[in-house]
Amino acid sequence: MTATTRSRRGAAQSPTQSEPASAAWPVWSTTAQVVVTDPDHLDDARRLVTDQLTAVDAVASRFRADAEIVRLDAADGAPQQVSPLLAELIGVALDAARQTGGAVDPTVGGPLADLGYDRDIALLAAGGPPVRVVRRAAPGWQRVRLTGRLLTLPADVQLDLGATAKAHTADRCAALVAERLGTGVLVSLGGDIATAGPPPAGGWRVRVLDQPGEPTCTVGLPPGTALATSSTLGRRWQRGHRLLHHVLDPRTCQPAPAVWRTVTVAAASCLAANTASTAAIVRGAAALEALRRDGLASRLVDAAGTVVTVAGWPSPPEHGWPSLPEHGWPSLREQSTRPAVVSGLATAADRGSAVTRSATPGPRDAGTAR
Numbered sequence: 001m002t003a004t005t006r007s008r009r010g011a012a013q014s015p016t017q018s019e020p021a022s023a024a025w026p027v028w029s030t031t032a033q034v035v036v037t038d039p040d041h042l043d044d045a046r047r048l049v050t051d052q053l054t055a056v057d058a059v060a061s062r063f064r065a066d067a068e069i070v071r072l073d074a075a076d077g078a079p080q081q082v083s084p085l086l087a088e089l090i091g092v093a094l095d096a097a098r099q100t101g102g103a104v105d106p107t108v109g110g111p112l113a114d115l116g117y118d119r120d121i122a123l124l125a126a127g128g129p130p131v132r133v134v135r136r137a138a139p140g141w142q143r144v145r146l147t148g149r150l151l152t153l154p155a156d157v158q159l160d161l162g163a164t165a166k167a168h169t170a171d172r173c174a175a176l177v178a179e180r181l182g183t184g185v186l187v188s189l190g191g192d193i194a195t196a197g198p199p200p201a202g203g204w205r206v207r208v209l210d211q212p213g214e215p216t217c218t219v220g221l222p223p224g225t226a227l228a229t230s231s232t233l234g235r236r237w238q239r240g241h242r243l244l245h246h247v248l249d250p251r252t253c254q255p256a257p258a259v260w261r262t263v264t265v266a267a268a269s270c271l272a273a274n275t276a277s278t279a280a281i282v283r284g285a286a287a288l289e290a291l292r293r294d295g296l297a298s299r300l301v302d303a304a305g306t307v308v309t310v311a312g313w314p315s316p317p318e319h320g321w322p323s324l325p326e327h328g329w330p331s332l333r334e335q336s337t338r339p340a341v342v343s344g345l346a347t348a349a350d351r352g353s354a355v356t357r358s359a360t361p362g363p364r365d366a367g368t369a370r
Helices: 039-061 069-077 084-099 110-112 165-181 270-294
Strands: 021-027 030-037 145-147 151-152 184-189 193-198 205-210 217-221 226-231 236-239 242-245 260-267 297-300 307-310
Touching: 021 039, 030 165, 039 069, 039 084, 039 184, 084 145, 084 165, 084 270, 110 205, 151 193, 165 184, 165 226, 165 270, 193 270, 205 226, 217 242, 226 270, 260 270, 270 297, 270 307
Parallel strands: none
Antiparallel strands: 021 030, 030 184, 145 151, 184 193, 193 226, 205 217, 226 260, 236 242, 260 297, 297 307
């Protein structure tokens, strides 16, 4: 994803105000990008983000033999103490599962591997032998017990935190940069966008695009809010005659039917946005009502390429770019009880550009795109 900022038409800019500065680099088979409103803090901001990504990779990558999440299997179902960071990542994954009624379930790590997604997506061969189709329910997030740092993981469960860990890390990174450096910041991890601190002159502009040739738009993102896209177009691989994608329906442990090619959601946090966008892919046609009920401004592209918007996602204006409506967006814990509206200004973020792979990196490849 690339992020750029430009002043909105007619917005005055102080002659002493610097243009935002940006850095982008490859990570987790996707692209990380940091944009800061104070260019003097760019190098420090990148270091802070890189340190966070390194820490998450070490505990949550399903594809690293030395990762803490892989070593969980050795406990064979016995309670074990986990690191504070892994406990945090598992905790938010279980919260997301509870919030979505199990539509987003972290216990699909084993089924993903059975379908051939057993290494970083960049290392998967273009083709592969057929896989046996076994339709079964995921082991179930309710069977995972986490009390503080004490984790009880059934022996038959492998975790995949891809639907939540990357988005949560984007939130952590943005908050950390703003707090430590006192600058406005936008962090994009493979298209999962979080912002914190004061925005640049004219605000943040975000370009929504999953893959080249797909429908695109540019919207304004309010400071301190987030945007995430989930897709059935990215993170795909072939086994036999089947083209598979990485968003599994926990009810069948098979790729969710591609009712939606992409779903983009705006929310109070990147974690909430990506949880909702992933759940929408899984829910298919029922996603529209769920997004309306939760008041989450969303843009969905169906299998035919038709764009559907709900809950206040703005229509293109004649001039400039549209802004998402302001005021209280629900957080992940709030969104089932309180409706939300969105608003603001934004930065360009191109999820499917040459520098960013679509999908959602999370711990299964420590950054696999959802």
